[in-house]
Amino acid sequence: xxxxxxxLCRGALIAALYVVLxxxxxxxxxxxxxxxxxxxxxxxxxxxFTGAAVPGLFAGCLLANLLTGSALPDIIFGSLATxxxxxxxxxxxxxxxxxxxxxxxxxVLIIPPVLRFAYGVEGTIPYFMLTVxxxxxxxxxxxxxxxxxxxxxxxxxxxx
Numbered sequence: 001x002x003x004x005x006x007x008l009c010r011g012a013l014i015a016a017l018y019v020v021l022x023x024x025x026x027x028x029x030x031x032x033x034x035x036x037x038x039x040x041x042x043x044x045x046x047x048x049f050t051g052a053a054v055p056g057l058f059a060g061c062l063l064a065n066l067l068t069g070s071a072l073p074d075i076i077f078g079s080l081a082t083x084x085x086x087x088x089x090x091x092x093x094x095x096x097x098x099x100x101x102x103x104x105x106x107x108v109l110i111i112p113p114v115l116r117f118a119y120g121v122e123g124t125i126p127y128f129m130l131t132v133x134x135x136x137x138x139x140x141x142x143x144x145x146x147x148x149x150x151x152x153x154x155x156x157x158x159x160x
């Protein structure tokens with residue numbers, strides 16, 4: 001298969017997975033409130049395996065936010081946070097334990113003002129930084145590192 005086509009297909013598959021996982025979390029209410037649990041954030045470790053994950057994660061987050069009825073600032077800034085996290089994960093791909101860190105940091109810094117001003121959630125920005133951080137550590141770090149370990153076992157078959 002042509003390298004460009006393979007890159008495009010991998011990115012599209014990752015975007016689709018992000019949308020489906022976000023939608024499922026939305027159905028059961030895991031992505032609402034100040035402690036958000038988006039299982040799709042675990043996919044943010046995939047840039048360690050393929051550069052195609054960077055545009056795939058960005059597109060997936062953008063589509064997921066559009067499809068789940070997010071506020072416009074959340075669509076814009078949430079997608080930007082995912083893009084920054086994915087670029088950081090790709091840059092840190094040589095150290096597996098640091099791969100999820102940019103996703104956590106980007107969301108901790110970008111999402112709290114969105115919660116406060118776009119959704120009118122009561123609370124302070126530092127409080128939201130803490131609660132968003134908790135959700136991101138669970139979804140991006142814990143679930144992400146479990147996904148990393150599973151993908152790493154089959155990386156030759158998946159990304160070879």
